[in-house]
Amino acid sequence: MPQATSALTIPAPAPPPTPTPALAPEKRGSRSEFAPLLRTVKDQGLLERRTGWYARGITANLLALTAVAVGLLLFGHSWWSLLLALPLAVLSARAAFFGHDAGHSQISADKGRNRLIQLLHANLLLGMSQEWWNDKHNRHHANPNHEEKDPDVAPDVLVFNEHQAVGRTGFRGWLARHQAWLFFPLTTLEGLALKVYGFQALFSKDGPRQTPRRRLTEGGLLIAHVAGYVTLLLTTMPVGQAVVFALIHQMLLGLHLGMAFAPNHKGMEVPDPDGEPWGHLRRQVLTSRNIRGAALTDWFLGGLNYQVEHHLFPSMPRPHLRLAQPAVRAHCRSLGIRYTETGLVDSYRQALGHLHQVGTPLRTA
Numbered sequence: 001m002p003q004a005t006s007a008l009t010i011p012a013p014a015p016p017p018t019p020t021p022a023l024a025p026e027k028r029g030s031r032s033e034f035a036p037l038l039r040t041v042k043d044q045g046l047l048e049r050r051t052g053w054y055a056r057g058i059t060a061n062l063l064a065l066t067a068v069a070v071g072l073l074l075f076g077h078s079w080w081s082l083l084l085a086l087p088l089a090v091l092s093a094r095a096a097f098f099g100h101d102a103g104h105s106q107i108s109a110d111k112g113r114n115r116l117i118q119l120l121h122a123n124l125l126l127g128m129s130q131e132w133w134n135d136k137h138n139r140h141h142a143n144p145n146h147e148e149k150d151p152d153v154a155p156d157v158l159v160f161n162e163h164q165a166v167g168r169t170g171f172r173g174w175l176a177r178h179q180a181w182l183f184f185p186l187t188t189l190e191g192l193a194l195k196v197y198g199f200q201a202l203f204s205k206d207g208p209r210q211t212p213r214r215r216l217t218e219g220g221l222l223i224a225h226v227a228g229y230v231t232l233l234l235t236t237m238p239v240g241q242a243v244v245f246a247l248i249h250q251m252l253l254g255l256h257l258g259m260a261f262a263p264n265h266k267g268m269e270v271p272d273p274d275g276e277p278w279g280h281l282r283r284q285v286l287t288s289r290n291i292r293g294a295a296l297t298d299w300f301l302g303g304l305n306y307q308v309e310h311h312l313f314p315s316m317p318r319p320h321l322r323l324a325q326p327a328v329r330a331h332c333r334s335l336g337i338r339y340t341e342t343g344l345v346d347s348y349r350q351a352l353g354h355l356h357q358v359g360t361p362l363r364t365a
Contacts, residue, residue, distance in 0.1 A: 034281040034312070037331045041313060046324050050317040054098070054107045058117070061094045065125070069232060076236025085245050089252035092191075095121040096128075096257060097302030097318075103134050104314045123221035127229070129198030131218060135208040141314055145270050145287040152265070157186065159358055160266065166361050177363050180356035187258025188251035198222060260300070263291055263347030264307040267354030268340065284311035285332055289350070290325075290341040297344060298322065308339065 041047060068088045075081045099121035101107055102114045115130070122130045136151050143149035147161060155164040158179050165176045175182060201208060202219055210218070233242035269286040271278060278286070291297060291305035298305060306321035309328055316324060332339040342350065 033279050033335060037281070037312070037328065040327050040331070041316075041324055044323070044327070046320040047313065047316055049107065049109055050319055051108060053317065053319050054101070057094075058098055061091055061098065065091050065095075072232060072236040076233075077238070077241075079241065081237060082241070082245055082248060085248040086252060088249050089256055092126060092249070092253045093256040093260070093302070095125045097260075097304075099126065099128075099130070099133075100137075100302070101318055103130070103137065106315055106317045119217070119221055123198075123218055124225050127195040127198065127222055127225035129201055129218055129222065131208040131210050131214070132198050132201035133194075135201075141311060143271070144284065144311060145265050145268060146273070147270065148273055153270075158183070158355065160355075161270065162358050162361055165358055168362060173362055177359045179359055180352045183262070183352060183355055184255065184258060187262070188254045190254030190257050191250040192254070195222075195226075259348075260302055260304050262351050263289055263342075263344070264304060265289065266351040281312070281332075281335075282337060284308065285328075285337055285339060287311075288340070289347060290339075291344050291347050292341055293344060305344075308341075 064087070068084050068091065071084050072081055075084075098107075099118045102118035102121065105111065105114050107117055108114050118130045118134075122128045122133060140150050140152045145153055147153055147164075153160045157175060159165045159168070159176050168176045199222060202215065202222065229246075233245060236242075237245065265287055268289055271283065271287070285308050288307040288311050290308050291301060293301075293305060303318035303321050304310065306325060309316065309321045309324045312328060313321075313324065329339050329341075
């Protein structure tokens, strides 16, 4: 490969985080580091549900989705209706965020109610399997950035560590060499990929275990999503225009979701499988990156900009994450644990810089 590829203008990744000061083994490996913070958060009432907040948000989002559908019915045969793909993508991402929160039991203390909310948002509105997502996402939360246990850093289209890139040839090698440039273009496929993975898991022996009744419910809702989506587009616009609308909608949805998930862990510390095990506090804080910002950032990223707090307290309602941040930051400072927080643009710079660095062995071979 010509050396010219080294002229990428993507900034180099940030220097490795300052090593966390060593603590006595009995403290570092136990729950004692996390327990005082958990007590503080509980005493502040931040683990209590915010059902009303979610009810208002979900209702507003469903009404807005209905308004877009009505807009398609009224103006579908005009090419100007393609502009509605943008708000539909944004509202679809809102549905994904509500489905994510329901999967973490943030919305209700009732497990069955959370499941119904997630089925509505994930399966019916997005065409994404609830069971597949929960299985994958829960394994990520249990061991973030762990190369052997976190499915989000398993080598696939992208690779996340240099040794994963070594030996890649052909098209996969080309992807690894250029993955920093290709990352955001590839995220435009995420909306479709979520649907494909969900259907595959539903009918695969390797998918999440579930009862026949649950499998039937999931499958029925996934099929209902596809049927409803296709029917809406084909009854409101010509076939060619419907295809263009669907492509724009799904690409924008994938890009939005990619922009929300990309900064969270890429380029952060990776647990050493052979090293001393981290306790819950270090395992979640050292592998996560927060994004600074105000209300607009919170809305755009669905609260995932408080990634540290979300990983420490997965069931904490989204509006409470920012309220927990001062206590978490202060607790980490008292223990000498690095708490990473950066701006939105810089978070993308760091994530893309890391992906570029990972492809170095292939570019210099």
